[in-house]
Amino acid sequence: MLPWMVHLFTHxxxxxxxxxxxxxxxxxxxxxxxxxxxxxxxxxxxFGPYFREFMGYPFVGGHPTYLVGLLHWLLGGLALVLLARAxxxxxxxxxxxxxxxxxxxxxxxxxxxxxxWGFGLLLTLSSFSIHRHYMIVLFPLEFLWVARxxxxxxxxxxxxxxxxxxxxxxxxCAQFLISxxxxxxxxxxxxxxxxxxxxxxGAQCAAR
Numbered sequence: 001m002l003p004w005m006v007h008l009f010t011h012x013x014x015x016x017x018x019x020x021x022x023x024x025x026x027x028x029x030x031x032x033x034x035x036x037x038x039x040x041x042x043x044x045x046x047f048g049p050y051f052r053e054f055m056g057y058p059f060v061g062g063h064p065t066y067l068v069g070l071l072h073w074l075l076g077g078l079a080l081v082l083l084a085r086a087x088x089x090x091x092x093x094x095x096x097x098x099x100x101x102x103x104x105x106x107x108x109x110x111x112x113x114x115x116x117w118g119f120g121l122l123l124t125l126s127s128f129s130i131h132r133h134y135m136i137v138l139f140p141l142e143f144l145w146v147a148r149x150x151x152x153x154x155x156x157x158x159x160x161x162x163x164x165x166x167x168x169x170x171x172x173c174a175q176f177l178i179s180x181x182x183x184x185x186x187x188x189x190x191x192x193x194x195x196x197x198x199x200x201x202g203a204q205c206a207a208r
Contacts, residue, residue, distance in 0.1 A: 022127050024124075024127050024128055024129050024130065025124055025125060025126075025127045027130075028124070029124075029130040030120045030123055030124050030130050030135075031116075031120060033130070033132060033135050034116065034120070034135065034138070034142055034145075035079070037139065037142055038142040038143060038145060039075050039076075039078070039079040039171070040075050040171070040174070040175040040178060041072065041075060041076070041079075042132075043178070043182065045132060045196060046195070046196050047192065047195055047196075048192075048194065048195035048197075049194060050189070050192055050195055054068060054181075054185050055069035055072065056069065057181045057184070057185050058181055058184065067177070068177075068178055068181050071174045071177055072178070074170070074174050075171070075175070075178075078170055078174070081167060082146065082150055082167055082171075083149065085149070085150075085152070085160075085163075085164075086149040086152050089152040090152075101113060101117065108144060108148075109148065111141065112144050112145055112148065115138050115141045116141070116145065119138070146171070147168060150164035150165070150167050150168045151164045151165075151168075152164075186200055187200075190202065190203040191203060
């Protein structure tokens with residue numbers, strides 16, 4: 001991380017004497033992106049102005065079906081259900097809140113919480129602008145977090161374990177369908193000028 005830290009302290013836009021630097025610590029971008037990326041939300045960052053068109057995908061006979069839009073609503077609903085179930089479990093175990101936050105139950109829980117709280121707090125308190133690509137190194141732990149949310153009460157209730165697995169399967173299916181439609185949309189459009197995705201490689205070769 002040393003080259004990254006040197007860049008942050010020397011780059012004009014993020015130098016320590018920037019009077020508006022404290023605003024970044026209030027944005028809570030680390031946890032917002034942790035949450036959205038974990039549940040497959042955030043393609044709007046990739047497609048930019050083309051995201052609304054993508055929400056109408058796939059097109060049948062030239063007319064939008066809005067399946068992708070419905071799948072995004074499904075992801076949001078599943079996320080709320082998983083968070084609500086986890087909140088109930090945490091409330092029941094509130095006497096062990098310190099162990100839960102540290103993750104003393106397992107090595108997986110400890111590693112995940114080290115990223116969620118340790119890395120997240122350090123990055124946020126640095127008051128630097130948190131770019132989305134900073135989260136790439138964490139993506140396996142984000143999905144581990146979702147799985148632990150779904151299966152949090154598994155040791156206590158068998159029915160809860162089955163429901164958690166069903167929610168995870170639904171989440172996987174929705175994300176798979178969105179990913180498949182995303183690839184089809186990129187193949188069909190071949191031009192995302194002005195967006196983060198840019199121009200696909202195939203279109204660049206054809207232009208040459």
